[in-house]
Amino acid sequence: MQYLSLTLLIFLPLIGALIIWGPWFAHNEVKIRRFAKGFGGVIFIYSLFFLAFFNPAKEGFQFEQTLTLPGGKPWLEPLGSNFALGVDGISLLLIVLTTFLVLLALIASKYSITKRHKFYYSMIFLLQTAILGVFAAKDLFLFIIFWEIELIPMYFLISVWGSGRKEYSAMKFILYTFAGSIFMLAAILAIVYYNYLQTGIFTFDLTTYTYMKAFAYPTLLGILAFLGFFIAFAVKLPVVPFHTWLPDAHVDAPTPVSMLLAGILLKMGGYGLIRMNLQIMPEIMQILAPLVIILGVINILYAAIVATAQQDLKKLVAYSSVSHMGIVLLGLGAMNVAGVSGAVFQMVAHGVISAGLFMIVGVIYLRTHTRQIPELGGLGQNSPKIMYFAMIIALGSLGLPLLIGFAAETLAFYGAFTSNVFSGFSLFDVYIPVSIQILTAIAIIGVIFTAVYILWMFQRVFWGNIFHKWRKFHDASPHEMVVLISLILVIVVFGLNPTGMTDIFGPTVSSLMKLI
Amino acid sequence: MEQFLEFFVENAGAIAALPLWAFLIIVFGQNLGVYDNKKITAWITCTSTFIGLIWSVCILFWTFGAEEPFSKNITWLSAGNIELSAGWLIDNLAAMMLLVVTGVSLLIQVYSHGYMEKDDGYHRFFSYLNLFNFSMLGLVLSSNLFQIYIFWELVGVSSYLLIGFWFRRPSAAHAATKAFIINRIGDFGLLVGIIAFLFFSINWWAASGNIYLGFTSLQPAAEYVLTAAGPVVYCLIALAIFCGPIAKSAQFPLHTWLPDAMEGPTPISALIHAATMVAAGVFLIARAYPIFEASPCVMTTIAWIGAITAFITATIAITQYDLKKTLAYSTCSQLGYMVMAMGAGAYAAGLFHLMTHAFFKAMLFLCSGAVIHGLNDQQDMRYMGGLRKHMPVVAYTYLIGCFAISGILLSGFWSKEEIFAGLYGNNMTLLTIGLIVAFITSFYMFRSYFLAFENEYRGHAHPHDAPKVMTIPLILLAIPSVFIGFLLSGKFHLPSFDKYILSGHEASAHAGHHESLMLPVVSLLIALAGLLTAAYLYHDRFKALRESVKITADNIIKTAKPFYSLTTNLWYIDKLYYCFIDNIFLPVCEFAANFDKFVIDGIVNFIGVKTRFEGWFLRQFQTGQLQTYLAILFSGLVGLTLIFVALNLFM
Amino acid sequence: MSWEEILIKLFNVELTHYIVLSAVLFCIGIVGLIVCRNVIRVLMSIEILLSAVNINFVAFANYTDLGDLKGQVFAIFIMAVAAAEAAIGLAILLALYRNKPSVDTEEFKELRG
């Protein structure tokens, strides 16, 4: 038990990055890749130990750790923040998801990465450190640090190995997310300052703001801080008005990077919403629940409609992620245990499924060097394996029962429908009796649109008679098989018995909901 | 004996688990290259279904003895106040359905072994078949509304896979996608209905202690919801739940996918699109009957939708030249019958018709499969004719099917008679529609018989007889199609199907029987009339008579031009949907995509460009001219002083 | 009003006159800086500016701080520094002239944008 230190888990990838990047490491590609995959595997197994020793029933944070300067003083004492790490049900789940997807991305980057390997693998590991840091940070300031460190490696990953207008979309990605994070910075400073005024202690420690409710703030400040947080996470989660960076970033990123981008980075937005908006300011969430729910519904329907009209395969999958993350928003807006656990489950489910979808798109792109759906046709003819993997993953994203997507969507929809957050809201002091039930019913229409664009894509790409130029479309190679099969295993296993997953984050969510 | 049957009921889940195991064995067997022989796959599938059949027979015997239904559940998904469980529920309805499903699918599997012999996707076909069996049996066994929704979608997926079995054919691919999307629309309604029902009754379930949305305690829950939600909202919820069966059983607005589903192999059309899956809709209505029963307005809508479907699809079937399409439309109209019966309160009659229909419709489809197989994939009746000489067994079984379906003395007659009896009681207009549809049914069935099997052979392929492995299932299916109706009609103190089914539902036993003898005679006469008109118009023996009287099929078509064009264009429903998609849905998506690309992205880029422009604009002041710098210095200074002195004086 | 009072009134000079004078001189210096194109004139107008400040200092010393006249000390320092600036200015101008034989500020516009 005592070997499980969160700091080691977080900085292990950084060590890996430094080992690879340093001059002492060989320049030949195969050795680098083998080391990277091995190291990724070690990190994944190490994170599994955390999962094994994690005891879901215990409230609050576990594996807590605080690093102090040699003199025993907290790390940034004048700033009132210390290097505090802690994990609870939700963040541990996302950590394991991160390490799992990074391992798969490393395996999948055998074909799509052809130049500057040392730089690539060190950037992937740096990205992993940043993301693990975000999930494990127990201190608001630390949360921001890791949140912004993640920008640089992602920028390089998209712009150096990407395709098409990669510089434009990489720059757009970094500026968009950074602009989002400054609102979060302002919001954090506001509530920390208000706490300082009330209690005289200037601290960034998360627990002072969450589990202890000694924090009565005026609603105006609360709403502004809430919106500050919400904007930052809306950019990351892509909520509709702020989502335009996602299709560009996905289309231009190489396959493993877009697997990570869709698999993990979007979850940081969702995780932030839970940790900051739901835990710190539940009353404000109660007031602004109509806004959150309506945005969730728009997210689901609008993105699904736009996805139907896409010609580019990756753009379609990108918009499908936007639509799926709308369900997370819906679940969170419901403010009850079922809704929030549905949102958390959906985050994990979408992580696995979208990684699978992008892998499939990557497999196709590798062989045909085109992502335009009209140019692809009948690929299933002489590559049945790819077709079946694609089918299982596509059906998973469709929300087919006995696959992971279904349980998540059910919880979210059931939770949202049965929540009594609001039965109507007033917009410019005109009372609109549209209750959360009606909004959820509208959101469920998204189920049809998802079916429309996914099946139509599947039919145009895989079925029908094969185009002459794709007749040499060979079947899945061992590398791709490993990645796809492991993803499908997770999709099917946690689809069959979702309690396996809900046991981990269930108690945390219910204890969180008790606070509200 | 009791414990012996107890064992079977205790783990009835095995019935559904067997096909799943078969599916896994075949899939992994194939992919890992364990075996390649077709016989093994056939044996695995047939044995699993055969054991299932035996199992359901034992369960049937158990139900004779049992008083109240047996149920066993585990919690599948729970969070906060929501406790969703899965398990199985065995009662008379389930026993009956189990028997029908396992029986028909066993025979069809034997038949399809012959049918698919030469197809290279043989193993794939059987794995899909097993997947379908698993989901169908799961659906039949499921114990609550949530679980039935799970298997509801799984059945939809397996039908999608099977329709799109020959996915290389674009039309099959399109039909599969269309089927799944339309089913999905139905599922949406069902999901919303279930969740809304749960929402209003959640504290009742929590208090009542038994599993959420369980079928056994649906009656009190429905009353509670009625009081909680008020009649209007309750009616909406019930209608939403009814959306599921509309899509699945191809009722009026969403029936267009069934005829296109004929793209799949014929055994599939027989199994899924005739006997089992489409019946799932009616099964759900039966299961959720207390919900519908509680609000009269829903019952009437159900009845009327059933009637409309029956009428429309019957008229379309008249003018079809494709053999399988005719049978598909006839399935739609028979399903319309069942739904109409259920809607009108004749709960048992609808189910009875469901059972009999499963047998003879499966047989008809298998016959058509044999015919098509024989004429190597020729489906158009205009190139058939006189096949009775080449395929006697197929022809006679087809004839039996026609008699059964049109309600002449064989099983169809009894179930239809019960439906008419049920209708007679409370709704005369529906009864008249029912009788008209009965006439049309017998007309187009015998028309297809005469076109395909009578007169002389018009096609150019030389037909050969169906092999033994295909004819035996036909014969086996013919037996129940002939006798089952009479055996279970309850006349002359034979076992009565109604009493068996209704024993579980005391509440709905009020459907009284008017023992007037007149109704069966009338329905029989109508059916015979249909037969005679078909014979007159299509049989060669009356050719001379037709010429002399100048009333032939062609000039009827010419005279009833509008009616004819209406039916051939499938009442323009399909065209309506396609025009909606092409002119409304896709343009909206296009507009949304462009809106997203140009407007939202445009704003983002505009902000970028704006800041760069501001930068450029400010840089214009750096002219490099010394004087301008000093001008900036002093004008800045003067400006600041003016502003702040004024500000100070003002404050 | 005898002419003595007129003379006293005429030549009676208070502090405000000096401040006004220095302000005027300051403005002349500024205008000189901005308007003149010739670098030497620019250097000269800097001198005018500094002299305006000198007047101000001396005036304040005389009228408010008669004790130790710190203003005048300041004025002397200013003159010293002004001289240094003029020297450096002319040196730089010389170097400029060697590169490009012109004194007009319009010529020296390469550094811009």
Place this chain on the structure above:
Amino acid sequence: MELITQIKDVLLPESVMVLFILLTAILSFLLGSQKQNFIFYVSLTGVALALVSLSFADYTVEKQALWGSYVSDYFTFVFRIIILVGTAFTLFLTKDYVENFGRSKAEFYFLLLTASLGGMLLCGANDLVMVFIALETLSIASFALCGYTKLDKLSNEAALKYLTFGAAASAAMLYGFSFIYGITAQTNLGAIAGLLSTYEINSVLIIAFLLILAGFGFKISAAPFQAWAPDVYEGAPIPVAAYLSVVSKTAGFAVLIRFMTLIFPEAAIFSVILATIAVITMTAGNLMAMGQQNIRRLMAYSSIAHAGYILLGLAILTGEGITAMTFYLITYLFMNFGVWAAIELFALATGKDNIDDYSGLGIKYRYFSFGFVLCLLSLAGIPITAGFFSKFYLFKAVALAGFWYMPVLIIALINTVVALFYYMRIIKVIYLKPPAEIRHEHVFKIAFPVKAVMAVCVIGVITLGIFATPVIEESRVITVKQDQKVAVSR
């Protein structure tokens, strides 16, 4: 004799500098033109000795010298350290840049030391006259430094612009001083502070404040007074540009802090003035840097933007603000010299300043570009670099100053986003574009002093990032004393 004691405990560093200035002047005549680079080592020892002497004196108690016109307390101690370290870095940078100076190499060091002397005096100046004189020594020396490469037209033009702008600004400052002198009839800052505290704020005081602000605004290149910066940074030799961007800016801020905490009472109007100027400076600096192609001009605009951020620390008129400013200046010293060292190294190697010429550096010169990118990221304020912590600490101070400053904070944050854009543009060119041919490859091998400076700065940026607490503690101590002073003199 009183002078001896004053030199011993207060003016020791300054006197060491004077000694070495004279030494370099004499040596530059004695030694022939070919042995000029010996002077570098002399001046280096001079600066080192000054630093050492700085640490002798005990700075907990505040001591006056030169009849009250020079004060040396903890505040001046820290700022003098920054100035001396900055001068040392500049010396290292000039070691390799010296070939471009034509014949007279030695005078450069002489002028540099005099400028640093002026800067040090400015930090401790406690009398209007001393402030003026120290400021002018610093300015005039840097005018000369700026025009040092006589043969290069641009450097002359830059010197001319710098001179005229500087002279005009200091004239305005003097004009402001005269009014202050007029009101209080005192030139000693302590005395003025005593009088002004009871003085009702009228428009004369505001005009005087703005005029003084013109002089110091020129020095720190704040908003309306920053027009000179781009041309001078582009024209002047690179070490001088680096020197101006760090040392003269730090001196300017030192005297501005002293004025704000001492003389001008903590009235809302002053904080509003400073806040508006800070916001205008930030936004103007960042926006103008957006489309910039020449890297030295870009660095000029970025230094204007950073002046805006630091000024924000002053605008909130709290002890926290001044601590944040001091810490920011310390990190700014390392960040800026790191980037300027990289620019010089590249300029020596290729002689070109355009950003596009930097293409493809990341591929061949991995460590050079790693250091360069790290400093740029630190300037942009990306975490784990000192830049992020100093910016964050500044924003924390602004947030702590009350909710009135929240809009100003939001504007500052938006500016960081704009700043990130033009720093990333450089990083993009370095890592994404194909490598361009570099004429003098060997420079990267042999330019040890510049590489040393860069290495020290990169290490500084990282350690200040991670171990920010001790440095903040150190810079915090100033304000406690500062507050006491403010409290005492009130």
